[in-house]
Amino acid sequence: VTSHELVGQRLAEEAARMASLGWMRGTAGNLSEVLVHNPLRLVITASGIDKGELTSRDVVEVDATGAPVADSMHRPSAEAGLHCRIALLTGAGAIVHTHPVEAVVASRRFPDGVVVDNLEMLKGIGRAASGERVTIPVIANSQDMVELGDRLEAAWTTAVPAVIVADHGLYAWGSDLRQARHHTEIVQWLLNFTVLSNS
Ligand SMILES: [Zn+2]
Numbered sequence: 001v002t003s004h005e006l007v008g009q010r011l012a013e014e015a016a017r018m019a020s021l022g023w024m025r026g027t028a029g030n031l032s033e034v035l036v037h038n039p040l041r042l043v044i045t046a047s048g049i050d051k052g053e054l055t056s057r058d059v060v061e062v063d064a065t066g067a068p069v070a071d072s073m074h075r076p077s078a079e080a081g082l083h084c085r086i087a088l089l090t091g092a093g094a095i096v097h098t099h100p101v102e103a104v105v106a107s108r109r110f111p112d113g114v115v116v117d118n119l120e121m122l123k124g125i126g127r128a129a130s131g132e133r134v135t136i137p138v139i140a141n142s143q144d145m146v147e148l149g150d151r152l153e154a155a156w157t158t159a160v161p162a163v164i165v166a167d168h169g170l171y172a173w174g175s176d177l178r179q180a181r182h183h184t185e186i187v188q189w190l191l192n193f194t195v196l197s198n199s
Pocket residue numbers: 028029079097098099168169
């Protein structure tokens with residue numbers, strides 16, 4: 001069993017878990033894990049497959065530009081280039097992209113960033129539970145992954161392991177897949193809270 005297949009197994013299990021939580025409606029959303037940081041090799045879920053039904057082979061290994069490194073029966077996610085950009089920029093070991101409705105609502109209400117403070121849940125992304133204002137960045141959507149990557153590079157901060165793409169969804173990352181999942185859960189909670197308490 002290659003490391004590629006082991007990663008595929010982990011990504012398939014995690015995708016099924018997230019699909020069951022309603023985070024990956026239709027075939028939306030994608031997950032990736034870094035195989036090697038330098039030069040970057042990343043394994044990402046394949047395009048167009050229900051995330052509740054992935055097998056360990058429904059993943060594609062890509063290079064730093066998001067292009068497949070070998071012939072594959074699948075196409076990588078259209079958003080592979082942005083996953084690579086995030087890995088290069090932040091040093092993350094895994095990246096999770098979801099389409100939670102609260103991220104889309106928050107992006108419309110707070111296009112300059114979602115400010116949160118004095119919440120116990122902030123500890124889940126390494127911030128203080130009180131006395132600290134944290135802004136979750138919001139960037140404009142684009143179908144061009146280079147343009148989207150440039151916007152993300154300009155907006156991200158080390159204070160928050162996540163960026164909202166307006167009218168689209170959420171990218172969150174961590175040192176490994178489990179931490180990326182936890183960061184996704186925490187940021188979704190913070191966005192849900194913000195949307196509910198401002199309605
Ligand atoms: Zn998306």
